[in-house]
Amino acid sequence: MLKAxxxxxxPQKGTRFRPLSLDVPKPxxxxxGCPIIQHHIEACVRVKExxxxxxIGYYPVKEMSQFVSDMQNLYNVNIRYxxxxxxxxxxxxxxxxxxxxxxxxxxxxxxxxxxxxxxxxLEELYDFHTSRGNDALITIMSTEATRQQSLHYGCLVxxxxxxxxxxxxxxxxxxxxxxxxxxxxxxxxxxxxLMASIFHSRQLEYSSIGFNGSQGRDQGHIEWEQEVLxxxxxxxxxxxxxxTKWWSQTKTAGSxxxxxxxxxxLYKKTHPERLTNAGMKTNSDDGTLICxxxxxxxxxxxxxxxxTAMLGPNVSIGPNVTIGPGVxxxxxxxxxxxxxxxxxLVLHSIVGRGSTxxxxxxxxxxxxxxxxxxxxxxxxxxxxxxxxxxxxxxxTILGCxxxxxxxxxxxxxxxxxxxxxxxxxxxxxxx
Numbered sequence: 218m219l220k221a222x223x224x225x226x227x228p229q230k231g232t233r234f235r236p237l238s239l240d241v242p243k244p245x246x247x248x249x250g251c252p253i254i255q256h257h258i259e260a261c262v263r264v265k266e267x268x269x270x271x272x273i274g275y276y277p278v279k280e281m282s283q284f285v286s287d288m289q290n291l292y293n294v295n296i297r298y299x300x301x302x303x304x305x306x307x308x309x310x311x312x313x314x315x316x317x318x319x320x321x322x323x324x325x326x327x328x329x330x331x332x333x334x335x336x337x338x339l340e341e342l343y344d345f346h347t348s349r350g351n352d353a354l355i356t357i358m359s360t361e362a363t364r365q366q367s368l369h370y371g372c373l374v375x376x377x378x379x380x381x382x383x384x385x386x387x388x389x390x391x392x393x394x395x396x397x398x399x400x401x402x403x404x405x406x407x408x409x410x411l412m413a414s415i416f417h418s419r420q421l422e423y424s425s426i427g428f429n430g431s432q433g434r435d436q437g438h439i440e441w442e443q444e445v446l447x448x449x450x451x452x453x454x455x456x457x458x459x460x461t462k463w464w465s466q467t468k469t470a471g472s473x474x475x476x477x478x479x480x481x482x483l484y485k486k487t488h489p490e491r492l493t494n495a496g497m498k499t500n501s502d503d504g505t506l507i508c509x510x511x512x513x514x515x516x517x518x519x520x521x522x523x524x525t526a527m528l529g530p531n532v533s534i535g536p537n538v539t540i541g542p543g544v545x546x547x548x549x550x551x552x553x554x555x556x557x558x559x560x561x562l563v564l565h566s567i568v569g570r571g572s573t574x575x576x577x578x579x580x581x582x583x584x585x586x587x588x589x590x591x592x593x594x595x596x597x598x599x600x601x602x603x604x605x606x607x608x609x610x611x612x613t614i615l616g617c618x619x620x621x622x623x624x625x626x627x628x629x630x631x632x633x634x635x636x637x638x639x640x641x642x643x644x645x646x647x648x
Contacts, residue, residue: 220269220323221261223254225331227275227304233469236616236633242276244331245284248473249480250491250515250533257329260337262292273310275301308441312412319406330400334476335464336483345458346403354408354454358401360464362595371398371442375457382457385450387442399464415444470567471585471612477550478531481513491515566613575623582612583629608644
């Protein structure tokens with residue numbers, strides 16, 4: 218038997234994902250028509266021996282319970298949400314719930330960070346892990362980044378013959394390696410005695426320095442990368458498998474558009490039924506035109522799209538969305554109950570739940586894809602503002618229940634929820 222652990226963090230994280238994370242937990246934000254971590258669950262379900270998925274975080278149970286119930290009904294695997302009593306770091310939650318992870322005596326368990334999107338090669342990763350023998354405690358899924366971008370990730374040096382990691386540094390201050398940690402692992406349950414020793418040494422440390430020296434953190438707060446992976450490097454117990462499949466973080470809203478494109482492309486082989494891919498798709502019942510499609514596009518069955526609208530490429534339309542005549546949408550995500558009226562143009566944008574865009578309006582952002590001219594380039598996750606205090610160009614985001622009047626232009630702007638705009642905006646955050 219195998220298990221999987223998905224780490225989703227908590228409400229005070231995901232600040233760079235605002236305003237999209239203001240009305241829904243970031244792990245449940247829909248990308249390509251499914252919540253981000255549903256893609257993780259689907260990858261886990263494809264592993265035949267996997268029997269249970271544990272989602273660990275400190276979002277309140279009430280925010281996650283409906284999603285967990287839906288997933289439980291959808292997939293033939295046990296799925297549970299375990300709420301941390303406080304923020305316990307990237308490893309503290311796993312150690313706190315170690316008995317839940319170990320129950321049933323799994324051969325190994327996967328660990329997946331909730332803020333990554335990927336074509337997860339979990340079976341390949343597990344096969345590689347088992348081929349390393351009983352000494353292997355952890356195997357990291359790795360990929361290559363540019364030399365400059367590698368400084369923003371966990372960097373590792375590994376033996377190309379055996380895969381053994383000899384050196385690991387989280388976000389180094391100077392160049393270490395172009396091979397980075399993807400935040401996806403296979404672990405032996407023997408990793409828990411190692412975490413126990415970290416926990417007990419932390420308790421001794423806290424009792425000697427007192428509460429003030431602990432920076433307000435709980436004694437169970439353990440950082441996976443710095444306190445587990447870094448000391449394991451060079452002991453022949455930590456391994457890495459470099460993969461060339463698509464992988465990206467979802468730290469910012471712009472990265473959700475990028476992930477949307479890749480998940481839609483993956484649907485061609487995993488879930489073709491989720492794609493509305495046809496030049497002039499017709500309804501088989503009466504032969505009427507649905508709309509013009511440039512692949513890849515996902516349209517929820519409950520959405521209403523006028524036949525003269527043109528969607529794609531890279532567009533996801535959520536439940537109960539209404540799209541009027543002559544609308545053009547590309548490289549965008551439209552969330553549930555949004556209304557986009559006649560002849561409006563939406564480019565490189567995310568339109569929030571229940572938002573309305575009037576007729577002949579233009580909502581446009583700046584694409585934030587990786588540099589196509591640089592091999593191994595990853596998504597940049599720039600801060601909102603540059604050094605001069607100006608807004609960095611990015612996709613345009615409408616929070617939930619925003620109203621954009623007819624014939625207005627909104628460029629490179631972020632609109633917080635429940636706003637009614639009265640004029641054109643460019644390069645602004647509308648609070």
